[in-house]
Amino acid sequence: MPESSTTADDVEDVVDSEEADEADRKAVEDERADLRTFIASLSGDDIKSGGWFTKLIAKGLKSYTDKVNWQYFRERYEGVPADAIVEQRIKMASRYAAVEGGLSAGAYTAAIAATIGSLGGASPATVPAAVATVMVDVAFISQLQLRLAYDVAVLYRVPLDMSDPEDLWKLIRVAFSIKSGEAVREGAIKVVPAMVRPLIKRYYSGAVLNAAKGLPFVGKFLLQRNVIKIGIPLVGVPLAVLLNRYTTLVAGRHARAVFRNEARVIELAWNLCRGTRHPQLMLWVAWLVVMADGKVADDEAMLMRHLVKSARDQHQVIDERLAHLVDIDPAEVWRRLEDEPGDLSDLLEAAEQVGTVDGPLSKQERAVIEELRKRCGRL
Numbered sequence: 001m002p003e004s005s006t007t008a009d010d011v012e013d014v015v016d017s018e019e020a021d022e023a024d025r026k027a028v029e030d031e032r033a034d035l036r037t038f039i040a041s042l043s044g045d046d047i048k049s050g051g052w053f054t055k056l057i058a059k060g061l062k063s064y065t066d067k068v069n070w071q072y073f074r075e076r077y078e079g080v081p082a083d084a085i086v087e088q089r090i091k092m093a094s095r096y097a098a099v100e101g102g103l104s105a106g107a108y109t110a111a112i113a114a115t116i117g118s119l120g121g122a123s124p125a126t127v128p129a130a131v132a133t134v135m136v137d138v139a140f141i142s143q144l145q146l147r148l149a150y151d152v153a154v155l156y157r158v159p160l161d162m163s164d165p166e167d168l169w170k171l172i173r174v175a176f177s178i179k180s181g182e183a184v185r186e187g188a189i190k191v192v193p194a195m196v197r198p199l200i201k202r203y204y205s206g207a208v209l210n211a212a213k214g215l216p217f218v219g220k221f222l223l224q225r226n227v228i229k230i231g232i233p234l235v236g237v238p239l240a241v242l243l244n245r246y247t248t249l250v251a252g253r254h255a256r257a258v259f260r261n262e263a264r265v266i267e268l269a270w271n272l273c274r275g276t277r278h279p280q281l282m283l284w285v286a287w288l289v290v291m292a293d294g295k296v297a298d299d300e301a302m303l304m305r306h307l308v309k310s311a312r313d314q315h316q317v318i319d320e321r322l323a324h325l326v327d328i329d330p331a332e333v334w335r336r337l338e339d340e341p342g343d344l345s346d347l348l349e350a351a352e353q354v355g356t357v358d359g360p361l362s363k364q365e366r367a368v369i370e371e372l373r374k375r376c377g378r379l
Contacts, residue, residue, distance in 0.1 A: 028099045032136055035143075039135045047135060050219025053142065057168075057215060060143045061150075065162045068147075070154055082155045083260075089155070090252030093148040094245045097141060101244030104137035137244075138226050142176075145248060149175035149255040156263035172218060174258045176225075177204055177251060188253040192246045199239075200246055265299055268353060269306035270314075276346045279315040281336055283307060283322055285347050285372065286354045288333045292364040299358040330368070337375050344376040 038059060039052075046052045077085045149171055153160050160167045172178070177188075192200050203225060276282045286307055290300045311317040337344065351372050355365040 024095050024099050028096050028103065028140075031096075031143075032100065032103065032140060035136050035139050036132070039132050039139060042135070047131070047223070048220075050216035050221070050223065052135065052139065053219030053222065054215040056139055056143060056219075057146075061146055062162060064147055065150060065160075068151065068154060070157065073151075073155055082157075082263075086152050086155050086256050086260075089148060089151045090249060090256065093144055093252055094249040097144060097248035098241045098245035100137065100140050100144075101240040101242075104133060104140075104244075105240035134226075138223055141226075141244060141248065142222050145175045145251045146171065148248070148252050149259075152252070152255040153259045156259045158259045158262045158266065174255050175251060176218075176222065177254050178218075178221065188250045188257065191249055191253055196242050196246055199243060200250060203243070203247055204250075261299070262302060265302045265357060266306050268357065269303055269310045272307065272350050272353060273310035273314045276350060277342070278340060278344070278347055279311045279317045280319055281340055282347055282350050283311055283317070283319055284328075284333050284336060285351050287322065287325075288328055288330060289351050289354045289365055289368055291328050292355075292368040293362045294364075297358040300354075303354065303357050330371075334371075334375060337372075348372055348376050 038056070042052050042055070046055065073085060150160065153171070153174075160171055162168055162171070189197060189200055189204075272282065272286075273279055287304065290296055290304060296304075308319075308323075311319075337347075348369070351369050355361045355369060361369070
């Protein structure tokens with residue numbers, strides 16, 4: 001018999017891996033047990049109308065966000081850069097999703113899709129057991145992805161107030177990539193193996209959700225989206241595991257792209273305000289650059305919002321004239337420049353950074369910056 005090449009380190013790695021797998025499974029089973037109790041309290045109408053999602057938000061998100069904040073992560077990952085922690089949270093969530101997919105796979109048969117559609121006004125006692133198992137899966141993945149997106153926002157210091165409907169909707173939109181399949185378009189799907197990509201693309205290619213419809217419609221949307229799993233006969237454990245794992249991985253990467261970008265814009269706004277000697281005039285210059293091409297990109301709107309906030313927080317500057325402005329007149333900005341004594345180079349530097357916040361400078365933005373350069377005495 002050949003001598004074994006296994007080392008003590010190899011054995012330890014295997015043991016550590018097995019312990020981690022067991023810990024993951026226990027965490028998932030505990031959460032599933034909690035969600036089974038929750039699902040048992042729902043009626044058929046709750047499931048069919050999407051009302052289950054409203055109740056899930058009330059049950060599972062508020063208690064989580066009350067506990068998890070920047071201090072929570074700081075105590076656990078002190079000194080670790082946000083990018084590294086975010087990657088670990090995404091990987092952990094995708095592992096949990098895969099474990100849960102394996103536990104739920106047995107419930108996925110083509111017949112269940114029709115059963116869900118015919119629930120009507122069934123009481124909690126008459127909701128079929130198989131449908132309840134499917135709902136545990138849907139609720140588990142929905143809650144997992146919501147919490148993951150929230151974690152990513154917290155780690156990048158992007159403020160979210162879950163009592164604010166606008167912030168709640170923002171989190172929902174990011175967590176589930178429900179704006180025309182944005183996760184697929186931005187390239188997050190590249191993390192998925194080629195063999196699974198067609199299914200993932202189908203998962204994200206559904207109709208766009210109307211924000212005005214409210215939380216129950218999100219619930220209907222999420223349940224319909226999961227028909228990709230329910231509707232495949234004999235889906236099997238391996239495919240359910242892959243779909244749960246990779247949809248969560250894509251959702252996490254999408255959340256990272258969105259909130260990391262917002263963190264970049266917040267940081268830029270803060271640094272521009274900290275570095276300027278002319279905070280009020282900088283706001284006018286920034287808005288002139290943004291409006292140079294007659295349109296406002298999402299990143300430009302976000303930057304202006306945070307510039308105004310940073311100017312207020314750092315310099316106690318509140319400009320009501322700018323706030324009520326409809327059309328900006330370049331001549332007014334040039335007059336303000338002429339009235340300002342001293343070195344204006346900080347305004348030029350700010351204008352250049354504002355112009356590139358959403359990508360390379362446009363022809364119109366470049367023309368405004370060149371005119372600003374002349375008026376600041378840099379030519």
